[in-house]
Amino acid sequence: MKGRVIKSTGSWYIVKSEDRILSARLKGKFKQEDLKLTNPIAVGDWVELEKEAGQETAVISEILPRENYVIRKSTRKQHFSHIIASNLDQAILVITMKKPRTSLGFIDRFLVSTESFRIPAILVVNKMDQLDGEEEEEWLQDIHEIYEPLGYTVLEVSALKDKDLKEKFLPFIQGKSSLISGHSGVGKSTLLNALIPEASQETKEISGYSAKGVHTTTFAEMFFLAEGGDLIDTPGIKEFGILDIEENELSHYFPEMREYLGQCKYNNCTHTNEPGCIVLKKLEEGYIHPYRYRSYVNILEEEDTHR
Ligand SMILES: Nc1nc2c(ncn2[C@@H]2O[C@H](COP(=O)(O)OP(=O)(O)O)[C@@H](O)[C@H]2O)c(=O)[nH]1
Ligand SMILES: [Mg+2]
Ligand SMILES: [Zn+2]
Structure with a gap:
């Protein structure tokens, strides 16, 4: 069977x-x-x-x-990998503007990974009930402005307070197998419990001084929605990520760069300083967001030091 x-x-x-x-x-x-x-x-x-x-x-x-x-x-083991989950329809990245703050760099690394695994991703901004002040409003606005034009859905929720959480969420998850990820403490387990009460995942207060969540979930686990579909809760997966992506392959995983590929003067262009680089031209013209380009360069440099 x-x-x-x-x-x-x-x-x-x-x-x-x-x-x-x-x-x-x-x-x-x-x-x-x-x-x-x-x-x-x-x-x-x-x-x-x-x-x-x-x-x-x-x-x-x-x-x-x-x-x-x-x-x-x-x-634990060098040159080995660990499969977090398989046969997914999408990955949901839960992000928060504080306690803990999710950086744009982290979001971009996540999206590069999901693009490389060919898994669609959506962003869920949690703890909306705590949104406070101009700086946080700006952070939220950036999230919408940067990611929606690239085709990523951005949802705003409060896993703790929303009365209509299920109605809000269901259209995006019903009938699908979804991986839930994000920093520890962003509210993954809280969200899961709200959508699937039987999951009764343990949630943890964020430890005071570091504002970093405590590791509570140890194993990935799948839970079933009464309405069809499932959600997979994962341990705080900081290391989630970029594995063996070649330098001139990275831009394939940035949807806004992908459309220009093959148009640069050199076909092994890294889009950093080459003459006749169409990506640099589009960046200058404002078609590529400077934050996203910064993430691109950061990932290139970091990955390089791993070789
Ligand atoms: N104010 C507020 N707190 C939340 C919300 N969602 C989760 N939390 C709190 O954030 C902490 C971490 O939540 P948890 O679900 O354990 O995060 P996880 O590590 O991502 O699974 C707990 O104290 C939750 O009660 C929310 O929407 N609003
Ligand atoms: Mg958890
Ligand atoms: Zn180029």
Whole structure:
């Protein structure tokens, strides 16, 4: 029978097969092609299962091909990656203007990653009830002005206070498999609990002095919407991200640059100082946002130091 992995806790996997929830383990060793992974199976994977005779458990005999996946570098093993989740319809980045503040640079790195994984992304500004002062209004305005023209949806919510949260959110998530990410403390678990009360994810006050959230969620886990679709809560994934993107490939993941590619004078143009660079020309003419271009250069430079 077929099932989808909804949680992984080390050597056991929780799998949903039709309407049943089963504990399952892997049969023997799995060969992973091309990828060096620390986890052979991830939340979101579709698997083939065999029920164990006389028991409530099952054995996973096959992982069905992944449509897509989100990975990060392993923090424990060099040159290895960790799959955060797979078979996603979209990634939702929850952002806040304070406690903690989400920087534009962080948003851009996230979007470069989702573009490279070919997963659509939407931005959800949470804690709107706390929006206060001119500087924060400007931050919010920048978010709309920078990202909406690029095709990214920007939603404003208060996971804690909104009475109509579900109506607001449902059109964007119903029937889809969505990964929820963002800094610790932005309200991912609060949002999830508001949309799926049975999720009852633990939420944590932000620790006083650093205004950085405490790590509360340890494993990615999938929850099902009564209206259809699912949401995957993830641990605060700071490291989410850019893996082995080549210098002259990076601009492919900036939608506003992608449309001009192939038009620069040199075909290995890095769009930083080359003569006849169309991206630099468009930047000057105001078709590319200077903040986005700054992120582009920052990512280029950072990735370069990793080589
Ligand atoms: N004022 C306000 N606080 C919120 C909102 N959403 C979440 N919080 C608070 O922010 C803190 C962190 O929330 P949590 O859901 O644990 O964040 P996570 O780390 O992203 O899962 C908790 O104290 C929440 O009560 C919101 O919309 N408004
Ligand atoms: Mg959480
Ligand atoms: Zn160029």
